[in-house]
Amino acid sequence: MKKIFSIAKVLLLTSTMAWGQTEMPWTLQRCIDQAIQYNLQMKRQELLTQSTEQDHRQSKLDLLPNLNGSIDHQLGAGRVLDRGTYKWVNTNVSQGDLGMQSEVNLFNGLQGMNSMKMNKANYQMSMEDLEAMENNITIQVMTDYLDLLRNEELVGVAEIKVEVTVQQVERMERLVEVGNEPQGRLLELKAQHSAAKLAYTRAVNTRDITKLNLMHVMNITDVKGFVIETPILPDPSTVEILELDSVFQYALANLPQVKSKEYGVEAMERYVALQKGQRSPRLFARGLIYSNYSNQLINPLDPDPSNPTMDYPTSTQIKDNRYMQASMGLVIPIFNRWRVQTDIKKAKIELQDAEYQYDDAVLILQKTLQQYHTEAMAAMDNYNSAVEAVANSDEA
Incomplete structure (x- = not known):
């Protein structure tokens, strides 16, 4: 795995092609x-992350008091209740009321705080999932990119073998014509040439399939003109393969797929606390301001209320009839058909499931790193053996 990332780093550093021109070779970074x-x-996933961010923001705002206003205006005729005088009258009445009310939770078993922390953990988990998805796409592109480079080299090798066998067949045909070689030897070389052509065809097909896989990851459907850049790769002998334990410890502390599960456990812990908070009494404070007006109201400053002559403006009525109230209340849960206890038990089950998901993520990470580390060590051994074989062949 370290070897793959080192090679990919060189691919990124050696990319010099222009980005905006689709006819230019595709660099790894561009892919x-x-x-x-x-x-x-x-x-x-980006949309889901934005949604969880809004949930987190709203849970913080839910700790604030609410504030609501209301206004009501009525027109009545006949025998109606004048809400200004609270008398039944036979007349046309134009009246109304208006007010504002606010309420705030003073204590509810810390449900508001636990909800905020739970949504924060969910938001962090969603961000880690987004990063993990981006990493997976990056690794998939890197793998397909390197596979395509290797398969293109194999096509070149197979093509050279075809050319060599063609030359061998032509040379043998001339020798057979003059009688220096038997016909059977020519047939053997033709068979080798056919095998080389078959190997070349298979190499081309494998390369094309690898190219298609890379393009599918990139969501590109037009295969015409798709060419990747061939960078200068580092000497494999200079690549250092780190110890498996150090790689595992680093991955355990930093990889987003593991951190996501950690936040998942944290979110479920807060969810359990949130459900337990339903057992607690709810203490709240409430305040309101209210007033009303009516065209039947008489100005209290009028010298003769039985024969009113003074106007009584609506704005003055609203000011004179103003009423304010502040109150506190306590709601004590006594029996809710066992719903709270059921919610707590279900929350604990979800917490245990989140813990299992974390353990599973760690186990998968450990197995994956073991496999990558073993493959990297095997590839290094194969490379060293191949280098030694070439050196011995050159000396011979």
């Missing part, structure tokens, strides 16, 4: 950017 930008799963 990665293309795959990430047009991946629909990434776009959906």
Whole structure:
């Protein structure tokens, strides 16, 4: 795995082609950017992250008091209740009321705080999932990119073998014509040439399939003109393979797929605390301001209320009839058909499931790193053996 990342780093550093020209060879970085930008799963995960961010923001705002206003205006005719005088009258009445009310939770078993912390953990988990998805796409592009480079080299090797066998067949045909070689030897070389052509065809097909796989990851469907850049790769003998334990410890502390599960456990712990908070009494404070008006109201400053002559403006009525109230209340849960206890038990089950998901993520990470480390060590041994074989062949 370390070897793959080292090679990929060189690919990124040696990329010098222009980005905006589709006819230019595709660099590794450009392939990665293309795959990430047009991946629909990434776009959906980004939307999910934005949604969890809004949940987190709203849970913080839920700790604030609410404030609501109301206004009501009525027109009545006949025998109606004048809400200004609280008398039944036979007349036309134009009246109304208006007010504002606010309420705030003083204590509810810390449900508000636990909800905020739970949504924060969910938001962090969603961000880690987004980063993990981006890393997976990057690794997939890197793997397909390197596979395509290798298969293109194999096509070149197979093509050279075909050319060599063609030359051998032509040379043998001339020798057979003059009688210096038997016909059977020519047939053997023709068979080798056919085998070389078959190997070349298979190499080309494998390369084309690998190219198609890379293009599919990048969400590109037009295969015409798609060429990747061939960079200068580092000497494999200079690549250092780190100890497995150090790689595992680093991955355990930093990889987003593991951190996501950690936040998942944290979110479920807060969810359990949130459900337990339903057992607690709810203490709240409430305040309101209210007033009313009516065209039947008489100005209290009028010298003769039985024969009123003074106007009584609506604004003055609202000011004179103003009423304010502040109150506190306590709601004590006594029996809710065992719903709270059921919610707590279900939350604990979800917490245990989140812990299992974390353990599973760690186990998968450990197995994956063991496999990559073993493959890297085996590849290094194969390379060293091949280098030694070539050196011995040159000396011979």
